[in-house]
Amino acid sequence: MPETSYYLILAALIFTVGATGVLLRRNALIIFMCIEMMLNSVNLTLIALARQWGNLEGQIFVFMVMAVAAAEVAVGLAILIANVRHQKSINIDEINLLKW
Amino acid sequence: MDFAWLVFLFPALGALINLFAGARLGERGIHSVASGAVALSFLVSVGMFFGLSGLDEHHRAVTVHLWDWISVGSFHAPAAMLIDPLSVTMALAVTGVGALIHIYAGGYMHGEQNYQRFFVYLNFFILAMLVLVLSDNFVGMFVGWEGVGLASYLLIGFYFDRYDESYGHYADAGKKAFLVNRIGDFGMMVAVFLIWTGVGSVVFEEVFAGAGALSTGAATAVCLLLLLAATGKSAQLPLFVWLPDAMAGPTPVSALIHAATMVTAGIYMIARTYVLWGLAPLAGDVAAWVGALTALLAASIALTQVDLKKILAYSTISQLGFMMLGVGVGAYAFAIFHLVTHAFFKALLFLAAGNVMHGLPGGELDIRKMGNLRAKMPTTHKLFLIGAAALAGLPLLSGFFSKDGILLHASNHNILLYLIGLFTALLTAFYSFRAVFMTFWGEARDEHVHEHAHESPAVMTAPLWVLAVLALVGGALNLPFLLTMEHYLEAAVGKPAFHAAVPLELVLLAVSAVVALAGAGLAYGRYVQGAKDETGAPRGAGWAAGITGVFRPLEQGAANKWYVDEVYAALIVNPLLGLARWFDRVVDEGVVDGAVNLVGHVSLAMGGALRKVHNGLVPTYALSLFVGVAVLLLYLVFGL
Amino acid sequence: MALLFFVLVGAVSLAAALGVVMSRQPVHSALFLLTNFASLAVLYVTLDAQFLAAAQVIVYAGGIVILILFVIMLIGGETNDFSAAQRAWSRVVGIGLGVILLLTVSYSVLTRMLKAPDDATSLLQGGTPAAVGNALFTEYVLPFELVAILLLVALIGALVLGRQSEGTGEGVPSIEASD
Numbered sequence: 001m002p003e004t005s006y007y008l009i010l011a012a013l014i015f016t017v018g019a020t021g022v023l024l025r026r027n028a029l030i031i032f033m034c035i036e037m038m039l040n041s042v043n044l045t046l047i048a049l050a051r052q053w054g055n056l057e058g059q060i061f062v063f064m065v066m067a068v069a070a071a072e073v074a075v076g077l078a079i080l081i082a083n084v085r086h087q088k089s090i091n092i093d094e095i096n097l098l099k100w
Numbered sequence: 101m102d103f104a105w106l107v108f109l110f111p112a113l114g115a116l117i118n119l120f121a122g123a124r125l126g127e128r129g130i131h132s133v134a135s136g137a138v139a140l141s142f143l144v145s146v147g148m149f150f151g152l153s154g155l156d157e158h159h160r161a162v163t164v165h166l167w168d169w170i171s172v173g174s175f176h177a178p179a180a181m182l183i184d185p186l187s188v189t190m191a192l193a194v195t196g197v198g199a200l201i202h203i204y205a206g207g208y209m210h211g212e213q214n215y216q217r218f219f220v221y222l223n224f225f226i227l228a229m230l231v232l233v234l235s236d237n238f239v240g241m242f243v244g245w246e247g248v249g250l251a252s253y254l255l256i257g258f259y260f261d262r263y264d265e266s267y268g269h270y271a272d273a274g275k276k277a278f279l280v281n282r283i284g285d286f287g288m289m290v291a292v293f294l295i296w297t298g299v300g301s302v303v304f305e306e307v308f309a310g311a312g313a314l315s316t317g318a319a320t321a322v323c324l325l326l327l328l329a330a331t332g333k334s335a336q337l338p339l340f341v342w343l344p345d346a347m348a349g350p351t352p353v354s355a356l357i358h359a360a361t362m363v364t365a366g367i368y369m370i371a372r373t374y375v376l377w378g379l380a381p382l383a384g385d386v387a388a389w390v391g392a393l394t395a396l397l398a399a400s401i402a403l404t405q406v407d408l409k410k411i412l413a414y415s416t417i418s419q420l421g422f423m424m425l426g427v428g429v430g431a432y433a434f435a436i437f438h439l440v441t442h443a444f445f446k447a448l449l450f451l452a453a454g455n456v457m458h459g460l461p462g463g464e465l466d467i468r469k470m471g472n473l474r475a476k477m478p479t480t481h482k483l484f485l486i487g488a489a490a491l492a493g494l495p496l497l498s499g500f501f502s503k504d505g506i507l508l509h510a511s512n513h514n515i516l517l518y519l520i521g522l523f524t525a526l527l528t529a530f531y532s533f534r535a536v537f538m539t540f541w542g543e544a545r546d547e548h549v550h551e552h553a554h555e556s557p558a559v560m561t562a563p564l565w566v567l568a569v570l571a572l573v574g575g576a577l578n579l580p581f582l583l584t585m586e587h588y589l590e591a592a593v594g595k596p597a598f599h600a601a602v603p604l605e606l607v608l609l610a611v612s613a614v615v616a617l618a619g620a621g622l623a624y625g626r627y628v629q630g631a632k633d634e635t636g637a638p639r640g641a642g643w644a645a646g647i648t649g650v651f652r653p654l655e656q657g658a659a660n661k662w663y664v665d666e667v668y669a670a671l672i673v674n675p676l677l678g679l680a681r682w683f684d685r686v687v688d689e690g691v692v693d694g695a696v697n698l699v700g701h702v703s704l705a706m707g708g709a710l711r712k713v714h715n716g717l718v719p720t721y722a723l724s725l726f727v728g729v730a731v732l733l734l735y736l737v738f739g740l
Numbered sequence: 741m742a743l744l745f746f747v748l749v750g751a752v753s754l755a756a757a758l759g760v761v762m763s764r765q766p767v768h769s770a771l772f773l774l775t776n777f778a779s780l781a782v783l784y785v786t787l788d789a790q791f792l793a794a795a796q797v798i799v800y801a802g803g804i805v806i807l808i809l810f811v812i813m814l815i816g817g818e819t820n821d822f823s824a825a826q827r828a829w830s831r832v833v834g835i836g837l838g839v840i841l842l843l844t845v846s847y848s849v850l851t852r853m854l855k856a857p858d859d860a861t862s863l864l865q866g867g868t869p870a871a872v873g874n875a876l877f878t879e880y881v882l883p884f885e886l887v888a889i890l891l892l893v894a895l896i897g898a899l900v901l902g903r904q905s906e907g908t909g910e911g912v913p914s915i916e917a918s919d
Contacts, residue, residue, distance in 0.1 A: 002746040002852040007787070010750045012845040014757045014776070018840045021761035022722055023834030029766045029812060031718075033773045036804060037757055040780055042795075047789045050867075052854055056875050059867045063876070066792075066799050067887040071894030073804045074745055076774075077811050078901035085816045096716035723830060726837045733844040 007048035014041035028080055028090040032073075039069050104164045104181055107144040107191065108231055110137040115223035119214065122216035125688035136221035138202050138226050149188050160185055160591040161605035163236050163305070170239070175304055182236030189436060189585075190233035190368055193443050197360045198226050200563035204451050205352035208458060209557035218258060218350065225251035229361050233368060238292045238302040245288060245333065248362045253278040254352040255729035256346045265467075266407055273348035280342040284332015284366075291325035294318065294375075308375040316379060323376055323383030327390065330366025336418045337394045341665055343417055347409040351454030354409060359416045359450050360443035367420070367439055370427040374593050377427070388428025388513065392520045395421030397662065399527040403534070404659035408465045409455050411535050415491060416446055418524060425521060426506040429513040432593035433586035434505035437578045440585075441498035445490035445571035451564050452484040456539065458560065461552040467538040468637060470544035476553040481540045483564045488536045490571040491621055492529035495613040498574030504612045505578070508605060512598045522615055529619025537627040542638060580605060622647060746786065753779035766812050770805055777801045789867035 014037060021034035043062045050058025084090055122130050151159050161184040170177040181187075202222060205266025209218055228247025235241045267273055296302055298318050299310045302636030314322070330336065335343035357363070370377065370387065377384050393416045402414035419442050426435030456470070457463045459477055464470070474481035492500040503525060511518035538577045544550035555561075578585035586596070600608075625644025633639050640648065657663070713724075759772035777800040784793035818901060876884050 001856040002743050002786075003853075003856050005849050006743075006746060006750075007783070008849045008854075009846055010754065010783075012849065013754055016842040016845075017754070017757040017761055018830055019726060019841060020834050020838035022845060023719065023726065023837065024831055025761065026719075027766055029808065030763075030769050033760055033769055033808060036800070037760060037773065037776060040777065040796075040800070040878070043792075044780055047784055047787045047792060047867075050789070051787045052857060053856065056867065056871060059792055059872060060875055060880050062789075062792055063872065064883060064887055066795060067891060070803060070916065071891050073807060074894045074898040075901065077807060078898035081811065081815065082901050086755065090815065092718055095718065411841065723833065723837075726834075726841075730837050730840045731842075733841065737844045737848045 004048050004052045008045055011041040011044040011048070014038075014044070022053060028083075028092045028095070031092060032076060032080070036069065036073070083091050102164070103144065104148055104162075104183060104234075105166055107141050107148070107195070107234070108227060110140040110225040111223045111230070112146070113137060115220050115227065118216055118220045118223065119516065122220065127206075127210065127215055130216055130219050131202075134223050135199060135202040135206065137223055138195055138199040141226065141230070142199050143189065145191040145195045148183055149192060152185065152188055154181060158591060161305075169415070175296070175299065175302075177237055177239040179240060180303075181234045182304060183234070184592040185589045186368070186371060186436065187233050189440065189589065191230060192363050193440050194229050194233065197357055197443050197447050197567070198229075200566055201352050201356040201360070201447060201451065204355075204454075204560055204563045205350075207557050208352055208454055209350065214258070218255075221251055221254050221258070222353075222356070225255070225357060225362070229365075232365055236304055238295060238304070238307070242285075242288060242292060242370075243331075245365065245369075246285065248357070248365060249278065249281050249285070249333075252281075252346070252357050252362055252410075255357060258349050258353065262348075266410075267345060267348040270348040273342075275347040277342040277346050280339050281332045281542065284329045284339055287325040287328030287332070291322050291329065294322050294325065298322070304372065311375050311379060314379060319376055320383050323373075323380040324386065326369065326373060326376075327383060327387050330370055331389075331390065331422070332366070333369075334363050334366030334424065334632075335417045336390050336421060336424055337397065338368070338664075340394060340398065340417050341668060344410050344413045347407075347413050351409065351450055351457060354413070355447045355450030357444040358413065363416065363420055364423070364439045364443070367423045367427055367435055370424075371432040371436055371593050374427075374430075374432050376429040377430075378594075384428050384430065386428070387652040388425050388510070388517055389425070391421045391424025391428050392510075392517050392524075393421070394418070395425065395524045396520050396527075397421075399524045399531065400654070400658045401661050402531045403527060404655055406458060406466050406468050408467050408470075408535060408539060409450070411450055411467075411531060412446070412453060415449075415528070415531065416442075418528060419446065419491070422503060422506050422521065422524070425510055425517060429506075429509045429517070430598070431506055431509035431596060433578070433583075433589045433596065434502060434509060436589060436593070437585050438499075438502035438506055440577065441490070441502040441571070441574045444567055444574050445487045445497075445499055448483060448564055448567040448571050449487035449491060451567070452480050453486060453559070455480040455483075455556040455560055455564075458556055459554045460549055464549055467535065469549050470539045471542045471545045472540070472550065473544075473553055474540040476550065477540075477555045479555060479561050483561070483568050484540065485536055485573055486568045488532040489620075490574075492532040493525055493612060493616040494529075494620065495616065496575065498571050498577075500612065500616065501575035501578060501580065504580070504609055507612060508600050508608050509596065509598060509607060511604075513691070516674035522611070525612065526615050526619045529616045529670075530623045533620045534627055537623060537638075541628055543632070545637065550621035573673075580609065742786070746783070749779050749782050749786075753783070767809070770809050770812060773808070774801055774805045777805065784867075787867075791867050791869040792874040794869070 018034040018038035021037075022031050025031055025034065030063065043065055044063050046058040046065075050056065050062075080090060083095060087094065089095075114134050117133050118130050119126070122133075125133065152162065155162070161182065162180040164183060166179045166181065168176070169179040180261065202219075205218070205222065209215055212218065225248060228244050228251055230244070232241055232244025232248060235244060256277050257271045260271040262270045262275070292302060295307055298314045299307050300541045301307055301310065311319070328339075332339045343358060347354050349358070367488035377387075398414045398417035398421060402411050402418060405411045406416060419438070421441070424436050426432070426438060453465075455477065456473065457465055459480070460470075461714075486497075490497040493500040493503045507518055507525070508523045510521050581602075622644055626648050627638045629638075629644070630641035631639045639645060656708045660666075713720075753776050756772045756776035760769045760776065763769040763772060777796060781793045781796040781801070784790075784796060
């Protein structure tokens with residue numbers, strides 16, 4: 001059985017890769033995928049620690065995270081599509097409606 | 101006495117009903133509600149009077165505690181009524197005359213645009229006036245004091261959209277009354293503060309019981325401040341200037357507020373606090389002199405006025421001066437007596453003047469354009485004549501007895517005061533009959549005005565007959581030697597220190613009668629007999645013209661109201677305006693606005709600098725978020 | 741043996757994560773993402789989370805990735821070059837931040853090594869569907885219902901956002917503009 005810390009390090013690696021992706025990529029869709037990946041890395045730590053402490057609550061929380069992620073994907077993609085209709089682009093650098 | 105609070109309830113209800121439902125009631129409904137409320141209030145006052153009469157003569161003072169109004173630390177101001185002969189007399193005068201004037205106003209204001217508003221204000225005034233006279237403490241009296249001031253302001257400015265040569269902007273007249281009264285109210289407040297610090301109570305009975313704790317200096321200061329308040333409310337020197345302008349209000353308002361009731365509040369207040377005045381003889385002297393000089397000054401101005409209502413206004417100031425003279429020399433009962441008779445005949449005169457105004461085209465008030473109106477308005481003529489005779493103090497009418505009582509006490513106090521008073525009485529008789537003769541006698545001087553003149557409807561003459569009867573026989577309230585009213589008021593204002601010897605009193609009565617008749621006769625000679633000049637204005641018979649000609653050099657000054665308004669404008673108003681403008685330009689625009697603008701500019705500049713951070717691009721936000729996370733992590737893990 | 745398995749699967753998931761970030765084509769990214777999710781599902785099984793492993797495959801792999809693929813097909817993913825020309829500095833900063841994140845987390849984890857628990861003494865019943873379901877519908881029923889509402893709202897929100905403007909047919913560009 002691998003140490004729990006190994007799982008945590010793997011999760012940290014994946015999280016870092018996802019975060020870096022968010023910062024580096026310009027395609028909104030890929031940024032979106034990176035965020036999903038970060039969520040998953042957190043899920044991994046939760047499950048690993050749930051086993052570590054012999055406690056089911058971590059897993060319940062992961063379940064909730066999945067549901068929220070599903071909702072987020074649905075809304076996020078809808079926003080993306082609406083923006084594409086409007087602006088004909090999914091380049092994150094061209095989406096600046098938040099500007100003051 | 102448990103029902104006594106009803107006296108407040110009726111006018112309050114009347115005002116509220118007319119305020120919220122008046123639009124649906126129509127003119128008749130509004131008028132019935134308003135007049136009925138005051139009439140019911142009058143009945144309650146009558147009930148209080150009889151309730152009080154049933155008590156032992158020396159214990160005629162009942163306090164009706166309604167609720168505790170303010171109770172902070174050792175400061176207590178109850179909402180309570182003090183029912184004693186003085187307050188009942190005032191309540192009867194206020195509600196009685198008030199009811200008659202309400203009835204009259206229904207006819208006078210007929211067809212006015214703001215009929216509803218008028219009666220709401222009028223009922224509110226009655227409520228405030230009753231609070232003033234029935235409160236058992238200084239704070240409650242002050243509430244009423246301010247309430248009547250507010251009602252007065254609202255009603256003077258009732259035609260706030262009008263403008264004419266005589267009054268300027270009508271709204272300004274209300275403003276002037278309010279501002280001038282503010283000076284007096286300031287004196288009132290400071291006086292109450294001094295009383296509170298000196299005696300430790302604001303309830304009348306406790307203050308009077310503990311008044312001995314005040315030093316003579318403190319009592320004098322309190323009384324002089326109260327006198328300042330009274331000069332404001334009762335239009336005495338130096339604060340009388342608002343009352344002539346207050347004639348801008350509708351005539352029933354002039355009759356009710358600016359002749360019969362509100363302006364007498366100062367006299368009432370001094371009579372109410374007579375215990376304090378007993379401790380401060382100096383303040384009493386000042387009051388007497390203020391009253392005498394005001395009476396003389398106002399009477400001299402009244403001689404020259406050509407606006408019928410302004411004659412009456414200056415006459416009111418003059419008569420209030422008599423009352424002030426009365427309270428100043430300690431003749432409280434006679435001052436209150438004169439207050440009551442004055443309420444009768446001055447209300448009568450104002451309402452009769454209102455009839456004249458109502459019956460002439462364009463509400464004409466200039467007596468130079470009138471003349472011979474008795475042919476067109478016989479009833480009004482009789483009413484006005486009765487009022488003028490009572491005001492002039494013709495023998496056996498109400499004004500004769502009340503004015504004489506004051507003069508009698510003044511003669512004992514200081515012979516100079518008596519002479520001023522006597523001369524003023526002469527002037528009073530002269531200007532009263534000048535008004536009568538110029539208006540109703542002689543020849544019609546303006547055909548247009550005379551042709552269109554008409555008598556007023558019964559609703560506007562019937563209440564006047566009641567007042568006329570009271571003006572004729574009101575003197576019976578307090579006949580010389582019987583002194584019914586004086587004995588009645590003794591429980592509230594104490595016994596006068598002085599009782600005249602019978603021969604002296606008879607002599608003075610005779611002198612007063614002669615003076616009044618002389619004044620009236622002189623007016624007859626000057627304005628009825630003799631030649632007319634080219635405009636039809638009478639030149640007067642030779643003898644009368646000769647006598648009046650002596651005073652011709654003074655006429656210009658009196659006609660210009662002795663330049664009091666101009667002096668005030670130069671000494672007080674304009675410097676204050678200049679100061680206000682300076683503050684506006686330099687302090688407000690420069691310092692205050694500058695500070696506010698500075699805050700705005702700094703915020704804008706900072707925002708302008710910071711908004712570059714907000715470029716609207718999601719990656720930038722994400723980046724700053726991650727920087728924050730990294731910093732936090734570095735701190736948590738390495739404790740950097 | 742178990743460690744070797746973990747290393748292999750972990751390497752696959754990490755490589756897939758890198759693939760997501762570095763692919764030029766969004767489609768490739770999406771497929772890498774699928775790989776990443778699947779390998780994580782395997783790891784969940786090794787952590788006694790059988791139900792969540794199944795849910796991972798169904799929700800993420802089966803639902804979310806498919807949805808993303810669908811969107812890619814709908815709008816075409818042919819855009820972008822990789823480098824962000826107008827914010828070249830952000831690349832350096834981004835990678836720098838990533839390194840900091842990784843170093844700090846790894847440092848804190850490695851300095852306090854957590855041993856794997858002894859299977860015999862483990863209190864966990866295992867994340868079987870029965871155990872998770874039992875917990876969800878007893879102790880956590882309120883959050884569960886709230887999540888249901890959240891999903892409903894998200895559904896409606898997505899519907900509203902994704903709709904074409906009023907009065908035009910589905911997917912058909914508006915021809916007549918409102919005058």
